[in-house]
Amino acid sequence: MSDILSLASENLLSPIILSFVLGLLAALARSDLTFPEAAAKALSIYLLFAIGFKGGVSVAGHGLDATLGATLLAGVALSAVLPFVAFALLRLMSRLDRLNAAAVAGHYGSISIVTFLAGSSLLAQRGVDAEGYMVAVAAVMEAPAILSALWIVSRGGESRFDANLLREILLNGSIVLLVGAFAIGWITGQDGMQKIQPFIGAPFQGVLCLFLLDMGLIAGRGLRRTRASLGMGVIAFGIVMPLLGSLAGLGAASLLGLSLGGTILLMILAACASYIAVPAAMRVAMPEADPSIYLTLSLGVTFPFNLAVGIPIYYALALVARGGF
Amino acid sequence: MSDILSLASENLLSPIILSFVLGLLAALARSDLTFPEAAAKALSIYLLFAIGFKGGVSVAGHGLDATLGATLLAGVALSAVLPFVAFALLRLMSRLDRLNAAAVAGHYGSISIVTFLAGSSLLAQRGVDAEGYMVAVAAVMEAPAILSALWIVSRGGESRFDANLLREILLNGSIVLLVGAFAIGWITGQDGMQKIQPFIGAPFQGVLCLFLLDMGLIAGRGLRRTRASLGMGVIAFGIVMPLLGSLAGLGAASLLGLSLGGTILLMILAACASYIAVPAAMRVAMPEADPSIYLTLSLGVTFPFNLAVGIPIYYALALVARGGF
Amino acid sequence: MSDILSLASENLLSPIILSFVLGLLAALARSDLTFPEAAAKALSIYLLFAIGFKGGVSVAGHGLDATLGATLLAGVALSAVLPFVAFALLRLMSRLDRLNAAAVAGHYGSISIVTFLAGSSLLAQRGVDAEGYMVAVAAVMEAPAILSALWIVSRGGESRFDANLLREILLNGSIVLLVGAFAIGWITGQDGMQKIQPFIGAPFQGVLCLFLLDMGLIAGRGLRRTRASLGMGVIAFGIVMPLLGSLAGLGAASLLGLSLGGTILLMILAACASYIAVPAAMRVAMPEADPSIYLTLSLGVTFPFNLAVGIPIYYALALVARGGF
Amino acid sequence: MKTHHAKRVTIIIEAPMRRRLEEAFGKAGVTGYTIVPVLGGSGRSGRWSSEGQVGLSGGMVQFVSVIRPDRLDALLDAAFDLVENHIGVVTVSDCGVLRAERF
Amino acid sequence: MKTHHAKRVTIIIEAPMRRRLEEAFGKAGVTGYTIVPVLGGSGRSGRWSSEGQVGLSGGMVQFVSVIRPDRLDALLDAAFDLVENHIGVVTVSDCGVLRAERF
């Protein structure tokens, strides 16, 4: 128990979480602190490149785990299935119409790379190793959820699929960068790592702080502007769904026999909600859905929930499930 | 004496000062070298975050000095009082009208964080320690001067205060970031520092070089365009005022019993002039004042003066005052 | 032989080349991955500053080589003469008109700093030293080629020179930054280096990766859009010309008695083609020339050629010429 | 394709006044506008450029608002109060719009 | 200096739709347009700002196209198909242009 508390406080009092809180407070207090759009995008390019590269290097180092293929498949399956769960839950818990419910549901099958990073940080800090390929699993989980959401909506009317859209979803900048950097890390291995470690390794946590500061600013601005339009049911969904998702991730990880670290990361991936790739796709494919609902829910409710309490909970659950507590 | 000379040359030949000079020369020669606005803003976010964080960590480490509260108060007082001195001096030395004189005066009570950083660099290089909370003092000195300037102008006519403006001034992005990062550094202490040191610590001087290069470019561009419009009296003010300010800082520091490093930093804070927060406030509150006067004076005259000769002078003065020479 | 192969594969499988390939593939596959313009410019400022500074520090450390002056002159001569060679070759190999041929020719006398950096990386990796002032040689080679190209065109009609243009070409941002940082490095020497090494030294390779990723994206986008408009003759020129240039560089280096590293770098400088400074000058001075020809050729053909196979070839040639193989 | 008559108002204003103008628009019931960035310019107070600037003070932004002709006066009144003492170039021109019901 | 009559069309549209609109223009034979960035704005769906945004979803862009009056309908048709279900403010106004042969 005291272990769980120390875990929670260690997480809450880390510079990255506090940076997020600073951004959130600044935006709620209507400070004019903002990041230039170009700087925010540059930070995200850095983070995706670094995390992808490190994953690839780790796979090059430890060799290909027999479970890699199975875990990738599990990731695709989780991403594809969770939107259906989310959709059903939303129709139950909230008064969102089909379209908005489907749009929101798509976000919860997909992933948030920063939540993944926050989880990885906590693991690193506690000295818990994880499979290096989990970042590849993150990459494959981005897209399937979008297709599920489109399918849900298409059932009720005209098809939402077109070839252009499919290409855009699969060749989305963040997927390409993550997978590409993963490949480069894999190919160049420890040699490559040595060359660029001082750029992508050591300063990583600090860059993550600035990025989370920016996320806090955006989440705060979103909350300030659209708080009113989210009903209680929708907000509750934003907290229940990640818990459900993490359980699904835990189940999958147990079946796959992942390590403790890998289990926690898969739980996090299943629990988190996209706020970059999926919203952009939704604007194109479901323009009638209200972005202020899905963006605020994902970035203003689920993201902070996961950061602050979700990740420690998933950590503790994984320990319990493995009889480690 | 030779010590003072070595101090001066050490300062003048440091990469950060030379970077400023490079920018200045490039702009005066009308090179097309420029920084993108987003990059300049990103650099300033980095610097504010880093300096705030480090200050907080230092306070966490050394414990709260009994003089912290008193020093904060002294900072507020200096910031509030110096504009009156500056205003009187300007009316004496120049032919600026009330409004422009008040606008300029406001800049000299407030602070320039980069001048503060240049001073801190020199101290670090010479192995002189300073109170970690001086960065918090810098933060509280940003705003009061603005209020004094508004008060000076309001005496002569309609009030310039409104609630919105007050909130904007106090929740100004750079204050929020500096104070917020200070708090995060304080809370996370040496643990937090260890995680992000490779980002905010080691590369700091290099980032500062690029930032000063940009400052040089802007100062040079300003000088090239508006040199003509500043009279000799105004320019002389831009050099006399920081000297006066530094003496006020020296007096306050002696009363407070600050360390040598703290004394020098307080002198610098009192001597430097704002060119970010105050100009923005003046554009809102005193739109009739001419920005080319206060911006060029602050960034084109006082800032380079402080960087090049002011800081070594204040350093030497502090040594003399403490009988250290 | 096996040495040449290992050299080639070492080069091809380095993170920087693979990052370029990733960008190229992403753009060809029409992924929406892009860098913000401001971020790309910030990266290039960083690289120019770092490489200039390091060159200056190296000169400060090793003292001024007797051959510095001669090498600078040789650089100017190569830059001024190669456009004539290129022009003649283009008229022979392609059906470009005078104007477009002259515009293209100007690019090949000038230099690409990133190609230079990629070469320097390979040298560093193999432990081969080079004269520190080669970066100054790079700087002086930027502009003369532009004047030669203008001269070629002016022969056939009205003059293309005007005082404004000359000043712009010589005070071009990248020249000023490179030369300025070189001077700062020279003045501050090892002392200065120590202060900013963690910024400009250790992370350099990593930043270069991101920059090359961006170059790959731009090259790929250029190729995708204008592939059709380049004839086979022009494309062949884009591969033959660098080889010719490298031989000219090799000859000059032998006369000058440069070290192995210096020889390779001079060959690279002679072989590479500008895609930043020269295109901008051409837009002003030869607006009728078609940018899609010179940009695509320089960035889409010669740049990747040099990166992937040119540099190892020049390396091997230099070894052979010195009897080192 | 059928277009409907509307007014297109552009306001070039200092960046530090941006939030105030947004609020003034809100109060005047003008809810449709778009803000575009400005790189630099020239006016009676000389030339300026946003390059390398860190603070807001150097910059400007441009508001573009398309409105029904009968709402023009409300918008101009709101804008005028703010720009009266400030830099601020306000232009009004006629235009046609698709989907008039949105304005 | 002599100017020729033309139409100036501006389209404010969500950034994720940018490529599609470019392609629709291409198909409709509209090859001349310029895209300017947008910082923020306000509409029926509330206020927004691009600051700090990482993805495309938050942003918008503005297309400006100057065309010969007789080509206006082709352009508007192409644009309308796209903006029909999307955010998208389309304005048309008269203007004069130099060098009419270019349009």
Place this chain on the structure above:
Amino acid sequence: MKTHHAKRVTIIIEAPMRRRLEEAFGKAGVTGYTIVPVLGGSGRSGRWSSEGQVGLSGGMVQFVSVIRPDRLDALLDAAFDLVENHIGVVTVSDCGVLRAERF
């Protein structure tokens, strides 16, 4: 609110020509203009985009100048000399302005 008649001129021009156009305006006595950034576009020479560009050569900027009708010709002459051989889209339209004394 009373507006006064004026002309609104926009010039889309290559970024490397920006300084020259500013100087040409200066010489022609045109001291009021604003420059907005451009993200990309399309013309006879194909599509382009500023994303990821390092140099100036890829980019364009847009000048907007509001002037009194009687000063229009001076401005157009100044602009025409520069854009004659260059890319450059020049449009002129009528507009109303507040505070005519400023122009």
